[in-house]
Every structure is written in C-alpha cells, then in structure tokens.
Amino acid sequence: MIVVMKAGTPELEVNRVCDELITWGLSPEKIIGKHKVVIGLVGETAELDPYQIEEVSPWIESVLRVEQPFKRASRAYRHNESSEVVVPTPNGDVYFGEHHPLVITAGPCSVENEEMIIEVAKRVKAAGAKFLRGGAYKPRTSPYAFQGHGESALALLAAAREVTGLGIITEVMDTPDIEKVAEVADVLQIGARNMQNFSLLKQIGKQSKPILLKRGMAATIEDWLMAAEYILAAGNPNVILCERGIRTFDRQYTRNALDLSAIPVLRKLTHLPIMVDPSHGTGWSEYVPSMSLAAIAAGTDSLMIEVHPNPKKAMSDGPQSLTPEQFDQVMKDINVMAKLMNRSAEREPVLA
Ligand code: PEP
C-alpha cells in the first residue's frame, strides 16, 4: 500500500504521518520522489482501510493498494517515477536510469591474467565504456570447466580499476564471498543461475554496494521482480535488472532467446533501471551489434557486452565475445542509436 502526500507537504507533517502509522503497528518507508513524497507500507496491509488512513492528515492526497506481489520493486511504489542507481567510480559518479545517458559495461567473461584484463580495460574505456566486467568466480555448467581464478582475479580487477578508473562489475556466487567481492567491485553481479538463491539475495541485500540482478534462464518476469524484491526488502534499494536471454527450444542457432520485450514490460511494471546483455542473450558475437542497437531502441538504460583480446583463445564464452576492434565499431553505432533515442552521454541528463 502507498500513501501519496500532496506536493509541498511539510517534512514535519510527513514524519507525523509516519509516526502515527507506526503506532498502528506498521513500518512506513518514506520515499522521496522528484515531485512528491510517498509513504510505502509493506506487510500485513490487507485489513487496512484506505479511508481510515486518509483521515490521518489533510496533506494525504490518496492511499493506493499495490496490486502486484512485488511491492518495493513495483513502479506504483515510487508513484510511477523511475528510480536511479548512482555508482561512484574513480572516474566520477555513474547514473543508471531512465532519465540518464546509456551506460556501457564491457570486458571479458573471465579474468584470465593481468595483461589481458588491463589491455581490455584500456580498450573498452577508450571506446566509451564506464564499467569493466569480468568474472573471478564463474558459474559453469560443467564442474570440469574453468571455474575462474577466484580471489587472485579480484586483485587483477582492482589493478584494472586503478589503471583506468573504470568501475568494476563482477559476480558473487556464494554468500561467504560477498565481503571480499564488495571490497573490489563497484557493482555486485548475481548471475542467472543464482537469481533464485534466496539466502544469497537476503545476504547481499544487507550490504550497500549496488546489485546487478541477471534474469534466471527460466525465470518469468514476475519471478525476476520477486527476486529483486528480496534484495530491496533486505534494505538495499540499488538494484539494476539485467535481461540476458531465456531458454527456449532453439539451441542450435542461438544460445538463449534475448527477450527484448522484457524492456518495455519492465518499464511499465518497475521503477528499477534496466540492462541488457546481448552476449549471453545470443551466444554469438555476430549477433551482438544488432541486438545492442535493438535493446537501445527498446529503451534499455545500459548494456553489458563481452570483449576479449583474442576470443578464439578465451577460457570461457569466446564465441560470443567481440574483439576490441569489433567493440570500437559497435560503440560507434551504439552512440548513433543512443543519440537517436535521446540517451547520448553528450547531453545533460533530463529531469523527470
Ligand atoms: C556472465 O556474466 O559471465 C554470466 C555467467 O552470465 P549469466 O549469469 O547471465 O549466465
């Protein structure tokens, strides 16, 4: 349930309403939007009478039920305003969200060695990426496949951050690793295979670094938003949703089916920022450029693209990785499309 306060309600009055609702046994959450303040009420609200709440203050504009099972993740919870996730990096704050320029994240599937990660970091930065991606802990289908270099790879990501000033996005696979990954990463990635690892979601929601939540390969949009709800409910409001393709019947020509329709659907359902990963979404580097442009046209807020200096020799996901030269070319096209969609970095962010 949300309590929408009238524009210009004095802060003291908002606090008074919150205090009153606390005496009713509720846990109000103040959400300060660009235009209005909304008070969110999550929990046992089924018995509450909206008219009774409206009586609490003449400054209350309306009291609305959030119909979806995801509450904090729903767009209604923010009174139809998109939220933004701000990530401080050595090169400055980067904003993810509907009213900000497109953000590009790029890098190899796995961090293989120092030379390659530094080289890729420099190349993707020069092409315009704001974040370096790279796995230290890799979720692999086969236990015999390369599992990532673990902690030593985290040190290499830290070195790449130091050299380039790029923000770092890397995956956390297991709860005991959260703290050490969070020491290096600016954004913590939850991979597709862990999207419904609820104990991991609860624990990661207790720390303050932003989370990139990838869509499970067999997850419905509601499953995905409920997974985001776990993180939000645990206290971390900074969640970015990443569409990375879902399983369908065709595995011969594409690794996954990139669900671009998820972009406008998410925009309707949630206030959270959106990312698209066309590399895992298709499984083949030749499809990455067209799907990147299509994702921007569909309204994504950011892209994650795998780039490797020598894809043929990659320890994981070589077939879907672009060379730095191919990435340079894609970035040129991405910039054209971003301009067309008014999401270019060359303009000031618009206010909602
Ligand atoms: C990755 O980003 O390298 C990865 C393993 O992604 P996903 O969890 O989407 O498969």
Ligand code: MN
């Ligand atoms: Mn990968």
